[in-house]
Amino acid sequence: MPSIRMFRRVPPWAMAASALVVALVLAWTAPPRLVRGAAQVREDLELDVKSEYSHVKVTRYNNTRTLWFVRDNGDEVIESRVDLERPDDLLIEYTRYMFMSYAFRPNPQKVLIVGLGGGSMVHFLQRRDPKVKVDVVEIDPVIASIADRYFGVRSGGGVDIHVTDGFEYLNTTEAKYDVIYMDAFLRPSGGTDKTGVPLHLKTLAFYDQLKKRLTPDGVVMFNLNPHLSVRDDIRTIKEAFPNVYVFQLRNQSGYVVAASTADEKMSLKAVTAAAAESEARLKPSFSLRAMAGRLVR
Secondary structure, X not given: OOEEEEEEEOOHHHHHOOHHHHHHHHHHHOOHXXXXXXXXOOOEEEEEEEOXXXXXXXXXXXXXXXXXXXXXXXXXXXXXXXEOOOOOOOOOHHHHHHHHHHHOOOOOOEEEEEOOOOOXXXXXXXXXXXXXXXXXXXXXXXXXXXXXXXXXXXXXXXXXXXXXXXXXHHHHOOOOEEEEEEOXXXXXXXXXXXXXXXXXXXXHHHHHHHHHOEEEEEEEEEEEOOOOOHHHHHHHHHHHOOEEEEEEOHHHOOEEEEEEOOOOOOOHHHHHHHHHHHHHHHOOOOOXXXXXXXXXX
């Protein structure tokens, strides 16, 4: 879900200012690559709503829709961004790295996504690997409704969306998955880390539940946003899984971690070759083979 690699700060006093003044203030309050200001892109606000779990907005610029999380301090964090004409293109970098899963499980039959957001990962799987059965768990019914209305993601065909807590779902389901994609974020609070990941989804006990829901040699893909204790998160994942592969995103903007239950560790050469084979089959708009080069440990 959220990508904190881009955000905007909207000071309360700026709400009444002209678009030009807002743009100048935004450009001053944060580095340009992190801020979306009125002078850079004029997006139409389509929705502004608060749920039990989050404050969210939906904006549109031409054929691109963006789902934002609004934090308590006013920062607006991109949760999803989708090209409505090509929704499987994956416009946010970490979502592309989540599909490095294909280097470790090249022919998944059934996968689970924990955290729906705007559903860009669902779009990718439906278009690029339509045989795959996709279960999605999303705790916030408002997000599920937004994904349906604004991003065209809903249950049907090979997709089944469950509106429930991810921990509860994994405790009660009997389903087994070849790949589990962990992408669950909420508004940062006492029950989450600084990036909004629920704390109960970062424990060894929870990782044991994940492993029980995997098929043999199954893989869990984790989206880890940058924060002070991210290396502690990686160490905990390594403690729970026999083989772990860490991909560092560009500009120090986070990590995607592949945690495998396979007995044997794959070399970088093997990961690259497997990624190239899956790239040839899936034909994505990005290079899995090139992304294998971001493997750091």
